[in-house]
Amino acid sequence: MANLPKATLSVLISLTLLSFFPATLSFPRLRSSRFLGKFSSFNNKGSLGAPPYRYETRYFDQNLDHFSFSDLPKFRQRYLINTEHWAGPDQLGPIFFYCGNEGDIEWFAANTGFVWEFAPRFRAMVIFPEHRYYGESMPYGSHEEAYKNASTLAHLTAEQALADFAVLITELKKNLSAQACPVVLFGGSYGGMLAAWMRLKYPHIAIGALASSAPILQFEDIVPPGTFYDIVSNGFRRESISCFNTIKDSWDVIESEGQKSNGLANLTETFRFCKKLESTDDLSNWLSDAYSYLAMANYPYPADFLMPLPGNPIKEVCRKIDNSPNGTSILQRIFEGVSVYYNYTGNAGCFNLDDDPHGMNGWNWQACTEMVMPTSSSRNTSMFPPYDYNYTSEEQWCLENYHVKPRPTWITTEFGGHGFKKALETFGSNIIFSNGLLDPWSGGSVLEDISETIVALVTEKGAHHLDLRSATTGDPDWLVEQRAAEVKLIKGWLDKYHGRKRTAFDM
Numbered sequence: 085m086a087n088l089p090k091a092t093l094s095v096l097i098s099l100t101l102l103s104f105f106p107a108t109l110s111f112p113r114l115r116s117s118r119f120l121g122k123f124s125s126f127n128n129k130g131s132l133g134a135p136p137y138r139y140e141t142r143y144f145d146q147n148l149d150h151f152s153f154s155d156l157p158k159f160r161q162r163y164l165i166n167t168e169h170w171a172g173p174d175q176l177g178p179i180f181f182y183c184g185n186e187g188d189i190e191w192f193a194a195n196t197g198f199v200w201e202f203a204p205r206f207r208a209m210v211i212f213p214e215h216r217y218y219g220e221s222m223p224y225g226s227h228e229e230a231y232k233n234a235s236t237l238a239h240l241t242a243e244q245a246l247a248d249f250a251v252l253i254t255e256l257k258k259n260l261s262a263q264a265c266p267v268v269l270f271g272g273s274y275g276g277m278l279a280a281w282m283r284l285k286y287p288h289i290a291i292g293a294l295a296s297s298a299p300i301l302q303f304e305d306i307v308p309p310g311t312f313y314d315i316v317s318n319g320f321r322r323e324s325i326s327c328f329n330t331i332k333d334s335w336d337v338i339e340s341e342g343q344k345s346n347g348l349a350n351l352t353e354t355f356r357f358c359k360k361l362e363s364t365d366d367l368s369n370w371l372s373d374a375y376s377y378l379a380m381a382n383y384p385y386p387a388d389f390l391m392p393l394p395g396n397p398i399k400e401v402c403r404k405i406d407n408s409p410n411g412t413s414i415l416q417r418i419f420e421g422v423s424v425y426y427n428y429t430g431n432a433g434c435f436n437l438d439d440d441p442h443g444m445n446g447w448n449w450q451a452c453t454e455m456v457m458p459t460s461s462s463r464n465t466s467m468f469p470p471y472d473y474n475y476t477s478e479e480q481w482c483l484e485n486y487h488v489k490p491r492p493t494w495i496t497t498e499f500g501g502h503g504f505k506k507a508l509e510t511f512g513s514n515i516i517f518s519n520g521l522l523d524p525w526s527g528g529s530v531l532e533d534i535s536e537t538i539v540a541l542v543t544e545k546g547a548h549h550l551d552l553r554s555a556t557t558g559d560p561d562w563l564v565e566q567r568a569a570e571v572k573l574i575k576g577w578l579d580k581y582h583g584r585k586r587t588a589f590d591m
Contacts, residue, residue: 137193137200139164139210144255146216147222148239150247161189161248162579163213164193166200171207173262176585178208178578181267181290183282185247185275185446188433189221192275195389197554202571206578208268214254217446222508234487237449240551243498246278250286266581269293270575272549273525274455281499283515284508292577293513296549296572302457302528303495306502309473311459311503311527317467319398327402327421328358330376332467334418338364341415354415358434371418372468374425380548382522385558390402391430400424452482456492457528513537514577516570520546526532539573541566546556 144165148156171177180199193200193212193338201212214221217240222230230236257263267290269280276298283293289558303308314381321328341347342364352361361367377554378397379392385395393401412420426435456478463470476491482490500507508515508530518541525548532540541551543562551566 099549101369105275116300128237137166137197139166139193139212140169144252146248146251150244150251157214157224159225159254161214161216161219162189162220162514163211163252164189164204165212166210169204169207169343170209173265175207175261176181176265176582177262178206179262179265179267180206180208180210181249181253181269182210182212183246183275183278184213184215184218185271185273185278186215186218186450188219190219192272196270196272198552198567200296201555202574205571206575211253211256213249216240216248218464231445231449237486240446240449241454242278242281242450242495246285246550248281249278249282250289264585266578268289268577270296270323270552271298272296272552273298276549280515280517284499284512287513291581292516292574293441294516294518294552294574296518296552297520297523298517299525299528300456300499300506301501301530302495302525303501303532304458304497306504307528309458309537310462310466312524313376313461313466313468315522315524316376317465317526319382320375320467323399324406327405328467330405330417331416331421333412335340335368335469337582338368339413342367351415355419356432359438361415361437368434370437371422374422375467377523379522379524382552383550383562384545384563385556387553389553391425393425394428397424449486452486452488452490454491454495455588456490456493456495466563480571490497504530508534508538514540516573518546518549518551518566518570520548520550522546523548539571 142165143160145158146161148159168177171232180200180203182192182196196212199210200209213470216223216356217237219232223228224232224236253267253300257265264432269282269290269292271293276295277300279293280295280298280300281292286506317328320331338351341351342361344350345583348361348364351364351367352359353357354371376579378393378401381387381389381393382398383389383393383395386394389418401421401424405417408420409418414482414566426432451457451582456475458473458475460473461468461471475490481486496502515533515538517539519526519529519531522545526542530538530540531542534540541568543551545560545562546566549565551570556566
């Protein structure tokens with residue numbers, strides 16, 4: 085029996101479906117912001133063939149609130165560190181610092197081979213700090229206490245996390261007499277957002293940042309709200325128009341079947357759920373999860389970043405859907421296709437909808453406070469049911485579940501976003517925004533060069549922060565070239581920094 089990820093999509097951030105079904109029916113709401121958090125928080129330990137990386141696990145006592153002088157309890161922040169290749173303070177050995185996202189830090193370390201593989205070349209120290217309220221880095225001593233209510237969750241913010249990173253780096257460098265050693269930031273997805281924002285907010289602490297698949301523009305009205313689901317849909321349309329149309333038609337079929345007297349039982353049997361479906365919403369959300377994750381993990385080689393998947397998994401899904409025998413129903417075709425995601429190994433006897441082993445409440449909280457990413461689905465270009473963004477319903481959900489109101493304009497107030505080109509050109513430097521256009525989050529990232537030092541590296545066939553993953557023998561040439569470009573830019577930052585230090589010393 086498989087204990088697979090819970091697929092019910094709550095209504096935190098953005099997506100309310102305006103149903104194309106009859107007025108008496110309704111379609112579940114989807115929320116793409118959920119995918120950003122959930123994608124990053126699966127606690128798998130590495131990808132297929134990923135080498136074990138050596139590190140020491142340490143803990144640092146962090147202030148719960150960096151922005152007040154209240155007498156609050158500290159918490160232990162976990163971080164992973166490797167110094168075996170570090171050149172040391174006398175030679176200004178660099179520090180490669182990964183900005184931990186919303187999940188267990190060991191999982192990020194296992195899936196960020198780029199940092200480990202290039203650290204020896206630069207004789208760099210490697211540090212992977214864990215984001216507060218995730219993994220073992222729990223305030224108030226436990227997950228249960230930290231997540232008890234809005235009061236205990238109040239310090240789960242991006243600002244506090246960045247301050248954690250800044251304090252940790254400062255104290256470590258002080259303890260190692262390494263104050264002059266340059267720091268380079270790395271991050272993917274939300275971690276990439278943190279890396280970019282940290283470079284902008286703390287330029288005296290880090291000399292540059294590689295922000296991979298970082299949707300820093302996915303807020304307010306900076307990008308069209310239909311961008312995310314359009315990109316997911318395009319991934320399937322690109323492989324097969326008939327596959328795209330089958331998925332698009334399936335929602336109506338699912339809803340119609342669910343209205344029959346024995347419809348939910350039939351759907352339960354068709355999709356092999358361990359327990360009887362309580363609504364068609366649960367099935368539709370389960371399917372929507374899979375399609376969106378497939379778009380993000382549409383890597384050119386086999387990987388088990390989320391689930392064990394073949395290379396180019398969308399191609400395999402569409403092959404299953406399109407090549408079913410004549411007379412196969414739409415629902416059976418959809419099941420065969422989605423099984424590529426949920427059961428590629430063939431080991432699952434049935435599927436659970438009510439299993440959430442990865443604890444997404446942390447990201448749900450962030451989505452109900454700061455990470456408000458408006459998203460919609462277009463009737464003409466999306467394979468998902470059409471709906472418009474409805475902030476009011478999202479606010480209501482957050483009030484009911486957390487007793488808080490979202491602040492949809494806070495992120496752009498704190499970190500910028502509107503007029504980002506001029507702002508970054510004027511006030512920023514040394515940031516790489518890397519994106520693959522297969523990744524649905526690329527639509528909310530920076531896709532063009534802003535200046536000579538704020539550079540966009542865009543690949544047509546790349547998926548979600550593929551460049552940060554370990555190098556493999558199956559890497560296509562364009563991926564090898566992308567990583568080489570990143571290394572060249574980082575080397576330029578370090579050479580320039582060391583040149584300035586030598587000049588200052590000679591004077």
